Amino acid sequence: EFHWDTSHPDYLTGEIIATNVAGYAGIGFSRSGDMPGSDIILMWIDDQGRVYLKDFHATKNAAPIKDVQQDVELLTAERNDVGFRVIFRWKWDTCDDDEDFQIGHDTVKLIWAWSNDVFKGNGAFQWHGNVNRGVRSVSLKFEVPSSSRVPHEGGKYWDAIHPNFVVP
DSSP states (O other): OEEEEOOSSSEEEEEEEEETOSSEEEEEEESSSSSTTOEEEEEEEOTTOOEEEEEEEOSSSSSOEEOSSOOEEEEEEEEETTEEEEEEEEESOOSOTTTOOOOOSSOEEEEEEEESOSBOTTSSBOOOTTTSEEEEEEOTTTOOOSSSOOSSTTEEEEOOOOTTOOOO
């Protein structure tokens, strides 16, 4: 699930709830809905409870590239028996035109992916595969929730649900 709050004029506050995810979850912003040209936030919590929240970008359909300037700010995170929850803050305009996507009032493609492993044996990011990903067009500043379940005052959200996933 992805929840977001647009009440602050300078920041997008986002909440990722990654259920049944043992590795990483990622959310990205794209004009086309494809990975090339997108701005990506990857998050995971390791076995020692250390939280990783990193700002990446993609130039092709391959492992994303870590941004030199890290513009995402961790607010809180927790891991439980079924996954993890991360709340972060990100400026609407980071002034990092080379590596970041400026979110305006127009519609963007929100892309997401997850994997039950963070890294492969060689230290590279584990590919999420063809199934553990998706895309949705949203207007982050103006999207109206499709349900009355709003996480907090002024918040907006949508559920990323995989219809063919069977809980083990």
